[in-house]
Amino acid sequence: MGFVLAPTCVSEGFRLEAHDKVGSTNALALERARDGDPGRLWIVSKQQDSGRGRRGRAWATPPGNLAATLLLVTGGDLRTAATLGFVAGLALADALNAAVPNGRFAIAPDGGSGAGRKRFELKWPNDVLAEGAKLAGILLESSVLGQDRCAIAVGxxxxxxxxxxxxxxxxxxxxxxxxxxxxETLFLALSDAWSENARLWNEGRGLTEIRRRWLSRAAGLGSQVAVRVDGNVVRGVFETIDEDCRFVIRDDRGDVLTIAAGDVHFGAVASAGAA
Structure with missing residues (x-):
């Protein structure tokens, strides 16, 4: 089968642009926005050769993997739009649960938050884990279009x-x-799950419920973590994410630290030092 949108997604006015191979679905989405696309456009491919992860890291997608970007054009503020990464994480976890039959996975990699607690867990701020190992990543990028309009690429x-x-x-x-x-099967489920979670998010008005749902699937909650922030490593217990979806830990002195951006490490890596 080829890539198709879920009927719920089509009924809400979303469109699809499918490719066999692209450089970067995020870059292509932002290009479409600068050319005047109104948004609600999914761009998907089973291969990309110049994709990006957080902090400019390369994210290649070999043939058969999924690269998908949703282009949204909004007049809202970027602070609220930034929480769409948590909507994307929930949508992808829902899609994986729908598309992958129940049953125990064949392997359980080390280094995560405890194999077997949930099949798919959400790692702050933008990863999906399967039994402790990274299965998927999410990257939000934006471009100011003028006249109080902004393009958001949810990769x-x-x-x-x-x-x-x-x-x-x-x-x-x-x-x-x-x-x-x-x-293709996973994307069909993803487009459906996105619609459901985006309705719940409701332009940011439903962020409290998104936060609650995200925490119910959070990897490493209550465990020791190490967070690399601007070259420094901060250690403590992962307590929650706050109302703005920032990472909250309590260090060994009992102080509560709120982190807006950083790389999180669990388990043995957190104890020995974050690489």
Whole structure:
């Protein structure tokens, strides 16, 4: 089958642009916005060769994996739009649960928050884990269009058939975990789950419920973490995310620290030091 949108998504005015291969779905989405696209456009591919992750890191997508970007054009403030990353995480977790049959995964990589607690967990701020290993990443990028309009590219990359082996953290793919789901099937479920979670988010008015749902799937909640922030490593217990979805930890002195951006490490890495 090819890529298709869920009927709920079509009924809400979303459109689809599918490719066999692209440079970057995020870059293409922002290009469409600058050319006048009104948004609500999904751009998808099973291969991209110049994708990006957080902090400019490369994120290649070999054939068979899923690269998807939703372009939204909004007049709202960027602070509220930034919380769409949590909407995307919830939508992807819902889609994975719908598209991947129940059953125990074939392997349980080390280094996560405790294998078996949930099949898919959300790691602050933008990863989806499967039994402790990174399965997917989310990247939001924006571009000011003028006249109080802004383009938001919600990029989602999923390791469906392959995962990188040259990264400093555990990674996995659906295939490595014993699942037979294809990129097209997962995207169909994702487009449906996005509509449901975006309605709940309600332009930011429903962020309290999004936060509650996100925390119910949070990886490492209540455990020791190490967070690399601007070259420094902060350690403590992951307590919650606040009303603005910032990471909140309590350090060894009992002080509460709120972190807006950083790289989070769990388990043995948190104890020994964040690489």
């Amino acid at each position: 989602i990359g999923v390791n469906v058939v392959a995962y990188p082996d040259d990264v400093p953290y555990p990674a996995t793919s659906l295939r490595a975990l014993g699942a037979t789901c294809e990129a």
